[in-house]
Every structure is written in C-alpha cells, then in structure tokens.
Amino acid sequence: MSLMEQIYKEVIVERSRRPKRRGAVDPRTHEQEGLNPSCGDELNLTLRVAGDRIEAAAFEGQGCAISQASADLMAEALEGRTLEEARALHAAFRAMLRGEPPAAELGDLQALQGVAKLHARVKCATLPWTTFEGAMQGRSGPIDVDVEPEAELPS
Amino acid sequence: MDDAVVARLRADFPILTRTVHGRPLVYLDHAASSQRPTAVLDAVHEHYVTRHANVHRGAHQLSAESTDAYEEARATVARFLGAPSPRSLVFVRNATEGLNLLARSWGDAHLGPGDEIVVTVAEHHANLVPWQQAAQRTGAVIRAVPLGPDQRLDLDAYRALLSPRTKVVAVAHMSNVLGVVHPVAEIAEAAHAVGARVFVDGAQAAPHLPVDVAALGVDAYAVSGHKMLGPTGIGALWVEEELLASMPPFLGGGEMIRTVEIERSTYADIPMRFEAGTPAVAEAVGLAAAVRYLEAVGMEAIWRHDRALADLALERFAELDGVRVFGPVGSDRGGIVPFVVEGVHPHDVATALDSEGVAVRAGHHCAQPLMRALGVQSTVRASTHLTTPTSEIETLVRAVRGARDFFAAFA
Known part of the structure; x- marks a missing residue:
C-alpha cells in the first residue's frame, strides 16, 4: 500500500467530503473555536453536555481532508460518551498518532492511524481534539493548535 | 542555464542527494528557505x-x-x-x-x-x-x-x-x-x-x-x-x-x-x-x-533560469485540467508558482507531492490578505532556484496530476 493509500483511507476522504456531523448543536452547552494559525484551518465545535454525558456534538469550519475527517469522526465518537470516556478516547487517539498500536476503543478513529507516519500532518488530525479540550475547560476565545505540546520532554 | 550547468551546481549542495519517503528529493520550497552549498x-x-x-x-x-x-x-x-x-x-x-x-x-x-x-x-x-x-x-x-x-x-x-x-x-x-x-x-x-x-x-x-x-x-x-x-x-x-x-x-x-x-x-x-x-x-x-x-553563478543567469522554469511550469500546468495557477505571465514573473487543485485542499496536495519526494509549501504563505484577494483560503506553492533542473518541473507536474487523479478516484 502506498503512503497515500495508508493515509487517505476511503473513510477519511468520504467523511471530509460528506461529513455526518457538520453543523451546530442547538441548544448547546459548549462552543469552542479552534485554529491552526500556520495553515489557516479553522473549526467551530459545539456540544451539548447533560450531567457528565455528551449528548450531541457537531462542527463547522474548513480545512484539509485530514482535519475535516478527524473532526467528523471525533464528533460522532464523542456522542453518548461520558466526559471521562471522552478524555480516555483522546489519550488513546494521541497515543495512536505517536505511532503506538491503536486501541480497540478507537473504532472508526483508527482510520487516522496512517497520519502518524507524516509528522507534518499530525496537527491536522489533533486540531479537533485540542478544540474539544478547550471547550471542556471553558476557555474564552479561540484555541490554537500550536498550544499543544509537540513532543514529550526528554526524561 | 542548461541542465549540465545545473547538474554541476547541484553537486555543491550535499542535501540534494538525500531521499524522502524512498524517492529522490525534489526541493521546490526555495521561497521558504533555500539550501546551502558546501562553500557556505x-x-x-x-x-x-x-x-x-x-x-x-x-x-x-x-x-x-x-x-x-x-x-x-x-x-x-x-x-x-x-x-x-x-x-x-x-x-x-x-x-x-x-x-x-x-x-x-x-x-x-x-x-x-x-x-x-x-x-x-x-x-x-x-x-x-x-x-x-x-x-x-x-x-x-x-x-x-x-x-x-x-x-x-x-x-x-x-x-x-x-x-x-x-x-x-x-x-x-x-x-x-x-x-x-x-x-x-x-x-x-x-x-x-x-x-x-x-x-x-x-x-x-x-x-x-x-x-x-x-x-x-x-x-x-x-x-x-x-x-x-x-x-x-x-x-x-x-x-x-x-x-x-x-x-x-x-x-x-x-x-x-x-x-x-x-x-x-x-x-x-x-x-x-x-x-x-x-x-x-x-x-x-x-x-x-x-x-x-x-x-x-551570476544573478542575471539565475534570474533567466528561474523565469524559464516558471514559464515551463505555467505552460505544463495550463495543460492540466482541474489545476488553477495564480499570478501573471510575463518577463516580470520569477520562479514562484502558486496553484490549487480543484476539490482538493492544498495541504492534501502537498502531502501527495511529499509522498513522491517533492517538497512544496501549502498554506497562506504568511500573506492572508492576498489569499482573500485571490478568493482562496490557501494554495500550494512550488518555488525554484539555481539548482532546479527542468526535470524537476516535469516531476512536479506529474506528481500534481497524480494527486489530482488519486483524489478524483474516490466517489
């Protein structure tokens, strides 16, 4: 399989062109804008959280196939999960993008595994998740993907 | 400069011998940063x-x-x-x-x-x-x-x-x-x-x-x-x-x-x-x-070389359906060629090119007001210099065609 085929799985191109969770949740409890200032990708994530459970998630914005598909798959994966489960999913997603074998709980998100092979594109896949974390922290103003630590500090 | 001259110059730039993703490096990102000859x-x-x-x-x-x-x-x-x-x-x-x-x-x-x-x-x-x-x-x-x-x-x-x-x-x-x-x-x-x-x-x-x-x-x-x-x-x-x-x-x-x-x-x-x-x-x-x-090398020679490469790239891209190039054509146009592939985000095009060893920039190029004036969010940008042979323009155009076709193959 070529590098392109490993990265641009059918589901990624499909979701970027025909997303299932594009739009805005209404009524919503959380809203967060995410930006990748270096490339101009932008995302507006809306969520409805009841108690500790995410009832609905949706996104609007524009960007590359990887960021759009990642946002769509994330919004779908978040729905119905508790906040604790969502954070665990994020951790598993990040581990996969560091090159670790994908955890089973990632489900459709495993389609983004190939992105780990291209350091230049990892931020595209993590932008939606960084935006989600910002929404959970109740940040004011847009969050930049650049605030995300690029690498672990040497120990 | 003909390709024999360019080949001699390339021998002065050690980095140009490396491979990327198993392909020979085709460095077309000189506008972002050039490479260094051994003399430097x-x-x-x-x-x-x-x-x-x-x-x-x-x-x-x-x-x-x-x-x-x-x-x-x-x-x-x-x-x-x-x-x-x-x-x-x-x-x-x-x-x-x-x-x-x-x-x-x-x-x-x-x-x-x-x-x-x-x-x-x-x-x-x-x-x-x-x-x-x-x-x-x-x-x-x-x-x-x-x-x-x-x-x-x-x-x-x-x-x-x-x-x-x-x-x-x-x-x-x-x-x-x-x-x-x-x-x-x-x-x-x-x-x-x-x-x-x-x-x-x-x-x-x-x-x-x-x-x-x-x-x-x-x-x-x-x-x-x-x-x-x-x-x-x-x-x-x-x-x-x-x-x-x-x-x-x-x-x-x-x-x-x-x-x-x-x-x-x-x-x-x-x-x-x-x-x-x-x-x-x-x-x-x-x-x-x-x-x-x-x-x-001579700045006049480098300028003529960049212009010839730009002309070649513009001519080849004009033959490619689904590719739109920006900027004027003329003797005041140097070796910087911004373009978009219809229906494919510039970053995805750049990744496709990278997978072929072709290094280009994609994004707003630190010129967001210009992107707005051109009516795009971002573009791909290929840029040449004195070490660029005409064959690299052909490789670029082939890789862009490949990227277009790769993404067109999805329903």
Missing part, C-alpha cells in the same frame, strides 16, 4: 575552527581577525545589493527583523496621527504587521494598494492613494506568493514625489535577481540570508546613509553605545548603533560566502 558550510566551519572571537573589542589577534572577517562580510553584502557604502548596511537576524527595525526606529520617530502608511495587498505579514503595530503606537493609518485584473499591483490605484499625508510606502520587491516583481523604481519615484519614504522587503528578490538599491532609488531594503544560500539567523538591512544616520537605535545594549552612564547613554555611529550585542559573526561570514557563490 565550509566558510562557517573555517571561521569557528581558525579565528572565532568576539568582534570590535579585541585586544588580541583572534578578535581582530574576526572583526576583519565580519566587516568584510558587511562590505560583500553591501556591494551585492548595490549599496554605495558598507556603513549603511546593518546585519539583522532576517528580513523580518530589518522591517521591524524600520517600523520601530523610523516609524515611531516620523509617524503621527493621520499620517498614512501605504502597503500592498500582496505583502508578506513581515512587511505588514510591523506597520500595523507602528500605526497603533502613532495613530497613523494604513492604506493598501490592491491587485489589478492581471494580478499585478494596480499602479493607478497606488498613485491615487499617494498624498502629502503619505509618509512611507512599504512594498516587496518580489511577491512571495505570485512570483511577480513589483516595479519598485516606478513606485519609489511616485512616492518620493509626495515626500514619502520607500522601504522594500527584498527577501524574495535578492536571492533570484540582480539588485541595485541605488538604481532602484529606494530608501531601505531588507534581505534574509537563509533564502539566499546563507545560514539562518542572519539577514541584512540597507538604509540610505543619511537616513540611517538620523534614525534612533532599535535595540539597546553593548556594541551600540559610545558612552554609558547610569541614567543616559550616547550612541555609536552607524552601522554599529543598530547592532546591539554580539552579532552573528559566523553567520555573517557564511552569508558573504553565499553572496560570492551567487555572484560567481
């Missing part, structure tokens, strides 16, 4: 191995030799830019720092409420944001020259913007996105007629075409070493000598003073007044080696 790497190495010490304060031999090398580098870069004297050439980190120096030092001293700063919609953020900051500090106002229908600057609109309120015109010599050379001499003449200064961002032009600041008739010109085969962390700002001598310091510290008391200081003469702290000595030496390399 050797010059930096030789400096550290044989003579390095701090400059301008040495009571010992190494310091004297380092100072000589540093000042010789200044003279070399000044000559390269057509500066009448090395005294008017300040070493900075890069063109961005040079432009910030102008906006801070000259801008704060000369701008006031209601004064106008004329920029162009095609400016790199480095020649826009410092002026926005200056405008915020001083109450000056920014006016922007739009593009005409041929994606060249609209010079009629430019002339209409000029008035006695215009204090400075900040313009790039060559657009880092559209590859077009702006008619800077004409722009300067019109600006001077209303008493405005003309400060030029030369980051893209200086590596690719002959520059003569005296002949252009401009007041200041900034370049980045890393785009012209030199090291990172070094650039140069030329300012017309009388003007530079009248400007207050930008950064304070050692080297830039004459006498210092606890509450006040007097400042050194130019150019030292603008070089606070220990300068990038080895990098300046490397930049001088880069300049000598460019001069040996």
Whole structure:
C-alpha cells in the first residue's frame, strides 16, 4: 500500500467530503473555536453536555481532508460518551498518532492511524481534539493548535 | 542555464542527494528557505575552527581577525545589493527583523496621527504587521494598494492613494506568493514625489535577481540570508546613509553605545548603533560566502533560469485540467508558482507531492490578505532556484496530476 493509500483511507476522504456531523448543536452547552494559525484551518465545535454525558456534538469550519475527517469522526465518537470516556478516547487517539498500536476503543478513529507516519500532518488530525479540550475547560476565545505540546520532554 | 550547468551546481549542495519517503528529493520550497552549498558550510566551519572571537573589542589577534572577517562580510553584502557604502548596511537576524527595525526606529520617530502608511495587498505579514503595530503606537493609518485584473499591483490605484499625508510606502520587491516583481523604481519615484519614504522587503528578490538599491532609488531594503544560500539567523538591512544616520537605535545594549552612564547613554555611529550585542559573526561570514557563490553563478543567469522554469511550469500546468495557477505571465514573473487543485485542499496536495519526494509549501504563505484577494483560503506553492533542473518541473507536474487523479478516484 502506498503512503497515500495508508493515509487517505476511503473513510477519511468520504467523511471530509460528506461529513455526518457538520453543523451546530442547538441548544448547546459548549462552543469552542479552534485554529491552526500556520495553515489557516479553522473549526467551530459545539456540544451539548447533560450531567457528565455528551449528548450531541457537531462542527463547522474548513480545512484539509485530514482535519475535516478527524473532526467528523471525533464528533460522532464523542456522542453518548461520558466526559471521562471522552478524555480516555483522546489519550488513546494521541497515543495512536505517536505511532503506538491503536486501541480497540478507537473504532472508526483508527482510520487516522496512517497520519502518524507524516509528522507534518499530525496537527491536522489533533486540531479537533485540542478544540474539544478547550471547550471542556471553558476557555474564552479561540484555541490554537500550536498550544499543544509537540513532543514529550526528554526524561 | 542548461541542465549540465545545473547538474554541476547541484553537486555543491550535499542535501540534494538525500531521499524522502524512498524517492529522490525534489526541493521546490526555495521561497521558504533555500539550501546551502558546501562553500557556505565550509566558510562557517573555517571561521569557528581558525579565528572565532568576539568582534570590535579585541585586544588580541583572534578578535581582530574576526572583526576583519565580519566587516568584510558587511562590505560583500553591501556591494551585492548595490549599496554605495558598507556603513549603511546593518546585519539583522532576517528580513523580518530589518522591517521591524524600520517600523520601530523610523516609524515611531516620523509617524503621527493621520499620517498614512501605504502597503500592498500582496505583502508578506513581515512587511505588514510591523506597520500595523507602528500605526497603533502613532495613530497613523494604513492604506493598501490592491491587485489589478492581471494580478499585478494596480499602479493607478497606488498613485491615487499617494498624498502629502503619505509618509512611507512599504512594498516587496518580489511577491512571495505570485512570483511577480513589483516595479519598485516606478513606485519609489511616485512616492518620493509626495515626500514619502520607500522601504522594500527584498527577501524574495535578492536571492533570484540582480539588485541595485541605488538604481532602484529606494530608501531601505531588507534581505534574509537563509533564502539566499546563507545560514539562518542572519539577514541584512540597507538604509540610505543619511537616513540611517538620523534614525534612533532599535535595540539597546553593548556594541551600540559610545558612552554609558547610569541614567543616559550616547550612541555609536552607524552601522554599529543598530547592532546591539554580539552579532552573528559566523553567520555573517557564511552569508558573504553565499553572496560570492551567487555572484560567481551570476544573478542575471539565475534570474533567466528561474523565469524559464516558471514559464515551463505555467505552460505544463495550463495543460492540466482541474489545476488553477495564480499570478501573471510575463518577463516580470520569477520562479514562484502558486496553484490549487480543484476539490482538493492544498495541504492534501502537498502531502501527495511529499509522498513522491517533492517538497512544496501549502498554506497562506504568511500573506492572508492576498489569499482573500485571490478568493482562496490557501494554495500550494512550488518555488525554484539555481539548482532546479527542468526535470524537476516535469516531476512536479506529474506528481500534481497524480494527486489530482488519486483524489478524483474516490466517489
């Protein structure tokens, strides 16, 4: 399989062109804008959280196939999960993008595994998740993907 | 330059022999940063191995030799830019720092409420944001020259913007996105007629075409070493000598003073007044080696080469359905080719090219207002230099066709 085929799985191109969770949740409890200032990708994530459970998630914005598909798959994966489960999913997603074998709980998100092979594109896949974390922290103003630590500090 | 000449030049650039994702590297991102010939790497190495010490304060031999090398580098870069004297050439980190120096030092001293700063919609953020900051500090106002229908600057609109309120015109010599050379001499003449200064961002032009600041008739010109085969962390700002001598310091510290008391200081003469702290000595030496390399190849030859490659790329892309190229066609167009593939995001195109070993940039190219003017969020950008053979343009076009077809194959 070529590098392109490993990265641009059918589901990624499909979701970027025909997303299932594009739009805005209404009524919503959380809203967060995410930006990748270096490339101009932008995302507006809306969520409805009841108690500790995410009832609905949706996104609007524009960007590359990887960021759009990642946002769509994330919004779908978040729905119905508790906040604790969502954070665990994020951790598993990040581990996969560091090159670790994908955890089973990632489900459709495993389609983004190939992105780990291209350091230049990892931020595209993590932008939606960084935006989600910002929404959970109740940040004011847009969050930049650049605030995300690029690498672990040497120990 | 024919491909045999280019092949000989390529042998001077060790990095060009590497592979990327199992393919030979096709480096078409020179507008972002060029690569370095061995002569530059050797010059930096030789400096550290044989003579390095701090400059301008040495009571010992190494310091004297380092100072000589540093000042010789200044003279070399000044000559390269057509500066009448090395005294008017300040070493900075890069063109961005040079432009910030102008906006801070000259801008704060000369701008006031209601004064106008004329920029162009095609400016790199480095020649826009410092002026926005200056405008915020001083109450000056920014006016922007739009593009005409041929994606060249609209010079009629430019002339209409000029008035006695215009204090400075900040313009790039060559657009880092559209590859077009702006008619800077004409722009300067019109600006001077209303008493405005003309400060030029030369980051893209200086590596690719002959520059003569005296002949252009401009007041200041900034370049980045890393785009012209030199090291990172070094650039140069030329300012017309009388003007530079009248400007207050930008950064304070050692080297830039004459006498210092606890509450006040007097400042050194130019150019030292603008070089606070220990300068990038080895990098300046490397930049001088880069300049000598460019001069040996010949700036006219490099410019003709870039133009021929741009013509070839534009011709090939015109044959590709679904690919849209930006920027004018003509003898004022250098080797920078921005494009989009219909229905595919530029970053996805760039990844497809990267997977074939073809290095290009995708994004807004630090020119968001220009992206808006072109009606796109971002573009792919291929850029050439003296080491680009025609075969790399063919590889680029083949890879773009492959990317288009790859994404078209999905339903």
